[in-house]
Amino acid sequence: MLDIKRIRxxxxxxxxxxxxxxxxxxxxxxxxxxxxxxxxLVEAENMKAEQNKVSKQVPLLKKEGKDVTIILQExxxxxxxxxxxxxxxxxxxxxxxxxxxxLPNTPNRDVAVGASDADNKEIRRWxxxxxxxxxxKPHWDLGVNLNILDFERATKITGxxxxxxxxxxxxxxxxxxxxxxxxxxxxxxxxxxxxxxxVNKESMYGTGQLPxxxxxxxxxxxKDYYLIPTAEVPVTNIYRDEVIxxxxxxxxxxxxxxxxxxxAGSAGxxxxxxxxxxxxxxxxxxxxAVPEDSxxxxxxxxxxxxxxxxxxxxxxxxxxxxxxxIGFSSAKTYDLExxxxxxxxxxxxxxxxNFEDFQARRANIKYRPADKRKLELIxxxxxxxxxxxxxxxAILENYQNEDGSITIPKQLRPxxxxxxxxxx
RNA sequence: GGAGGCGUAUCGAAGUGGUCAUAACGAGCCUGACUCGAAAUCAGGUUGUCCUCACGGGCACGUGAGUUCGAAUCUCACCGCCUCCGCCA
Numbered sequence: 273m274l275d276i277k278r279i280r281x282x283x284x285x286x287x288x289x290x291x292x293x294x295x296x297x298x299x300x301x302x303x304x305x306x307x308x309x310x311x312x313l314v315e316a317e318n319m320k321a322e323q324n325k326v327s328k329q330v331p332l333l334k335k336e337g338k339d340v341t342i343i344l345q346e347x348x349x350x351x352x353x354x355x356x357x358x359x360x361x362x363x364x365x366x367x368x369x370x371x372x373x374x375l376p377n378t379p380n381r382d383v384a385v386g387a388s389d390a391d392n393k394e395i396r397r398w399x400x401x402x403x404x405x406x407x408x409k410p411h412w413d414l415g416v417n418l419n420i421l422d423f424e425r426a427t428k429i430t431g432x433x434x435x436x437x438x439x440x441x442x443x444x445x446x447x448x449x450x451x452x453x454x455x456x457x458x459x460x461x462x463x464x465x466x467x468x469x470x471v472n473k474e475s476m477y478g479t480g481q482l483p484x485x486x487x488x489x490x491x492x493x494x495k496d497y498y499l500i501p502t503a504e505v506p507v508t509n510i511y512r513d514e515v516i517x518x519x520x521x522x523x524x525x526x527x528x529x530x531x532x533x534x535x536a537g538s539a540g541x542x543x544x545x546x547x548x549x550x551x552x553x554x555x556x557x558x559x560x561a562v563p564e565d566s567x568x569x570x571x572x573x574x575x576x577x578x579x580x581x582x583x584x585x586x587x588x589x590x591x592x593x594x595x596x597x598i599g600f601s602s603a604k605t606y607d608l609e610x611x612x613x614x615x616x617x618x619x620x621x622x623x624x625x626n627f628e629d630f631q632a633r634r635a636n637i638k639y640r641p642a643d644k645r646k647l648e649l650i651x652x653x654x655x656x657x658x659x660x661x662x663x664x665x666a667i668l669e670n671y672q673n674e675d676g677s678i679t680i681p682k683q684l685r686p687x688x689x690x691x692x693x694x695x696x
Numbered sequence: 697g698g699a700g701g702c703g704u705a706u707c708g709a710a711g712u713g714g715u716c717a718u719a720a721c722g723a724g725c726c727u728g729a730c731u732c733g734a735a736a737u738c739a740g741g742u743u744g745u746c747c748u749c750a751c752g753g754g755c756a757c758g759u760g761a762g763u764u765c766g767a768a769u770c771u772c773a774c775c776g777c778c779u780c781c782g783c784c785a
């Protein structure tokens with residue numbers, strides 16, 4: 273959520289930044305509502321001040337034996353007026369809240385202006401896409417042939433866009449997850465979290481999934497809970513409505529969770545394999561930082577995600593998203609894209625973002641600066657580290673051999689009890 | 697799921713219709729005094745939020761609604777925590 277004070281004091285600046293995302297965005301409604309609200313607020317507060325003043329006098333006058341009947345009658349009338357005015361203000365507050373919740377974050381000033389992913393900027397590449405001297409297979413054929421993936425039965429058990437890992441495949445999936453978690457906790461200093469996989473709507477509002485993206489989520493029918501679309505939601509909300517000591521920042525947290533996405537509106541896209549499912553596993557990194565430090569932390573976060581790809585020796589590139597492509601809550605985002613041979617292009621496998629105080633304002637996460645009295649909002653960041661299903665797919669495709677077997681990346685072998693190859 | 701109890705600042709906790717909410721009292725923390733230094737002791741400070749350039753004012757005692765001229769205090773609903781019982785991996 274954007275700061276209403278910032279909007280009020282710098283309307284043009286904020287609006288211009290929003291228009292970099294989408295030229296249709298504007299602040300007209302919010303500004304008008306805010307103006308009316310403040311007028312009514314001043315009026316109501318003056319009346320309340322009067323109420324408080326008189327209420328203090330009443331017991332004194334009574335003590336002196338004076339008749340207060342007239343005063344009480346006047347106060348009753350005043351109370352009526354205050355009640356009406358408070359009702360109006362409450363209504364306006366709700367409207368302002370609604371407007372503010374529907375506005376995306378302002379992109380960082382340095383983010384390149386662009387309309388779509390076509391305008392994203394490649395920052396760097398690592399590794400060379402492998403040249404195949406045989407006809408390569410996509411991961412869904414490789415996995416099914418080796419009997420480590422089963423899409424047909426997953427569809428029977430549940431439905432389309434579900435997948436199932438089997439035997440060595442299930443083990444490899446678990447190995448990838450464990451490797452990532454170990455790397456982040458042991459080498460990168462993260463605290464591992466095993467959070468709830470369902471959250472209430474306050475948490476969904478906190479990170480920005482609600483109210484705008486309800487159709488992307490799975491909601492339970494008997495409780496007002498949602499299946500998490502990413503560990504970002506429960507983990508970022510850990511400190512919702514709390515105040516953190518500055519000495520504790522930055523806070524690094526990582527979590528493995530399954531992720532559930534309705535994938536509404538993506539019919540027909542990536543229908544085969546592990547790339548776009550209703551359920552997939554992901555290891556997520558979440559950071560809390562002081563505002564002055566958050567952009568430095570974004571670089572660190574992105575590097576941590578890159579470390580996983582480097583460790584697995586998977587070629588990738590880093591892309592900086594343009595203003596038209598960054599997510600609703602983000603101010604700046606780097607995507608990591610892994611080389612996917614069957615697609616013959618790089619495919620998104622991680623998204624690392626700085627949300628600045630956008631989520632912290634919604635979730636009310638503050639810290640007390642060591643030098644100052646006032647509480648300040650923290651900055652939140654998160655990044656995939658990485659999407660496990662897509663990593664699995666990338667390993668199958670990049671490490672495939674002519675006979676259809678898969679060489680296991682060196683770093684994963686300890687997690688596979690030394691196994692170096694998956695074959696029939 | 698049933699019964700009872702409880703939600704007040706960083707923590708403990710008092711307050712049960714109006715000079716007890718500028719939230720008592722205690723602890724913690726910060727500053728100062730004493731000290732070579734520390735401890736102890738003494739003095740002072742220490743909630744958040746909204747409107748306002750400021751002065752100043754409003755709001756908040758789990759949340760919401762109600763009664764009242766006036767609510768932490770009375771009523772209702774909801775949420776959370778604790779104890780006991782039931783059920784359960």
